[in-house]
Amino acid sequence: MHFESVIAGFGGQGVLLTGQIIAYAGLMEDKHVSWIPSYGPEMRGGTANCSVIVSDNKIGSPMVEEPGVALIFNEPSMEKFEQQVRPGGIMVVNSSIVEKKVSRKDIHVYDIPAGKIAKQLGNERVANMVMLGAYLELTGVVSTESAINALGKIISKKKQSILEINKKAAEIGASVAAGYSVDSLLG
Amino acid sequence: MKVLMKGNEVIGEAAIKAGCRYFFGYPITPQSELPEFLAKKMPEVGGVFLQAESEVAAINMVYGAAGTGARVMTSSSSPGISLKQEGISYLTAAELPCVIVNVMRGGPGLGGIQPSQSDYFQATRGGGHGDYQNIVLAPSSVQELADFTMKAFDLADYYHMPVMVLGDGAMGQMMEAVEFKEENLCSSLPEKTWATTGCSGRERNIINTLYLNPDLLEEHNKHLQQKYEQIKNNESRAETYLTQDAEIIITAFGTTARIASSAVDSARAMGIKAGMVRPMTLWPFPSSAIRETLTHCRSILDVEMNAGQMLDDVRLAVEGKAPVYFYGRTGGIVPKASEILEEIKKIGGISYESHLRQA
Structure with missing residues (x-):
């Protein structure tokens, strides 16, 4: 097993954190992991992305040239990464924000209305967890349980109460990716 | 137990694990997470974190702390390391142990903040004035950032000289699993009898880099070169x-x-x-x-x-x-x-x- 993923969006959407959760969860499952952010004179509202590798083997280059999976949180990220995804790869798109449609026919695209779902759950900031849930459902890189445990380790002790809504968001994201309609899930 | 940590923070944690209790630095991207981490952690272990007014000040504070025999570290990125060169030459001449971290970025000049390895010449040829070299360690994973930082303190103490850990922006920013292996630290280093710790009851120790008599300065240079030969024979790794x-x-x-x-x-x-x-x-x-x-x-x-x-x-x-x-x-x-x-x-x-x- 060797998964190379890119997670990209606006700063503030939880893009870097989402990548850290995947890496940490991979570590908890005794996998080799690497996480590397793009960094620069970046600010809130600017673009941010990170590359995550989870593998059964020692990781050579931590740089991801041709991601197998891209989690796309906004339109500039779609433009940047659409052509990079390897043929046969997966693109999970936050369709609440990204209006543009993917033109490539050789990759699997999943439109997930992550922003809308998060809003209905009562906290727009869990949109990244909806995306993460979909990613985990589609790839099985790590279990959702490990991902939630990883989140619990990353956030401070005071914030443990937010785990429940994040877990719910991930579960709904997984169900949407599996083909259930959003409306049936949120009732 | 392995934890997921960012490279820059790993250097800081490894330094503390190696017994470093003094850090003097000045912020610069892409290594600022390292001083940020130590600003929080040093006080927790009774150590000193000091953000100096400049890189030049920081490296001279390193000179002072190293002179007392303390384990001390400074860090910067390429342009900041250039500023420290005078101090590094002095530390070398005075045979003071210290660890210097360079998380390299693109140059020359102020350059950029993205990863680079363009300080290789500067690092391996001494960097400052005079006939000298520093041991330069080149980690290539977050785990090695931990291992090599700890090793750097031992090498510095053993050979009485600055040791540089040469990383780059990508390594400083990336996260990987890491384990701190304190058991690998050397437990049999000689006592620092040369340190200036207050001379009551013993001869004064003098730490100096000025030799106005050329015969004495040549002797000093010969001594340094002999040391470098010994290091060449014993410490090269690939x-x-x-x-x-x-x-x-x-x-x-x-x-x-x-x-x-x-x-x-x-x-x-x-x-x-x-x-x-x-x-x-x-x-x-x-x-x-x-x-x-x-x-x-x-x-x-x-x-x-x-x-x-x-x-x-x-x-x-x-x-x-x-x-x-x-x-x-x-x-x-x-x-x-x-x-x-x-x-x-x-x-x-x-x-x-x-x-x-x-x-």
Whole structure:
């Protein structure tokens, strides 16, 4: 097993954190992991992305040239990464924000209305967890349980109460990716 | 137990684990997470974190702390390391142990903030004025950032000299699993009887770098050179990867070596017998590790994030016995594994003679 993923969006959407959760969860499952952010004179509202590798083997280059999976949180990220995804790869798109449609026919695209779902759950900031849930459902890189445990380790002790809504968001994201309609899930 | 940590923070934690209780620095991207981490952690272990007014001030504070025998560290990125050079020369002359971390970024000048390896010459040739060299360690993973930082303190104390940990922006920013192996720390270092700790009950210790008598200064230089010979004999380290039957050897260090290892794997999958020698110490340079591959290797490809600096040391090691090619990216551009693979294909080896080109 060797998964190379890119997670990209606006700063503030939880893009870097989402990548850290995947890496940490991979570590908890005794996998080799690497996480590397793009960094620069970046600010809130600017673009941010990170590359995550989870593998059964020692990781050579931590740089991801041709991601197998891209989690796309906004339109500039779609433009940047659409052509990079390897043929046969997966693109999970936050369709609440990204209006543009993917033109490539050789990759699997999943439109997930992550922003809308998060809003209905009562906290727009869990949109990244909806995306993460979909990613985990589609790839099985790590279990959702490990991902939630990883989140619990990353956030401070005071914030443990937010785990429940994040877990719910991930579960709904997984169900949407599996083909259930959003409306049936949120009732 | 392994934890997931960012490279820059790992350097800080490793320093504390190695008994470092003094850190003097000045912020600069892409290493600022390191002073930020130590600003929080040093007070927790009774240590001192001090953000100096400049890099020049910070390195001279290192001089002071090292003079008392304390384990001390400073860190910066390329332009800041240039500012510290005067102090590094003085620390070397006074034979004071300390650890200096350079998380390299693109230059020259203020350059940029993206990863680079363009301070290789500066790091391995001394950097400041005078006849001297520092031990330079080149980690290529977050785990090695921990291991080499801890090792750096032991080497500095053992040889009474500055030791540099040479990383780059990519390594400083990336997160990987890491384990801190305190059991690897040396437990039998000699007592620092030379330190200026207050002289009641003993002879005064003097720490000085001024020798107005040329005979004495030459003696001092001879002493330093003898020390460097000893280090060259004992401390050079390299990792070899698939070199046993390799016809093409890649030489690369740090982040570039990680990327090159992926290119080696791809080349092998295509039937090209590629391998890699990765210097873990840049000074002393592990020439013998490269020379040992020459019995079967047809050509060498040096890959760096600069315009070709370690290339000189590789050529000196090879002594003209094989062609040495070079591929590098500059300005903060990180070479891609696919680019390195293309270079490997151009150089060829036995199964790719049609691609051979002149050096």
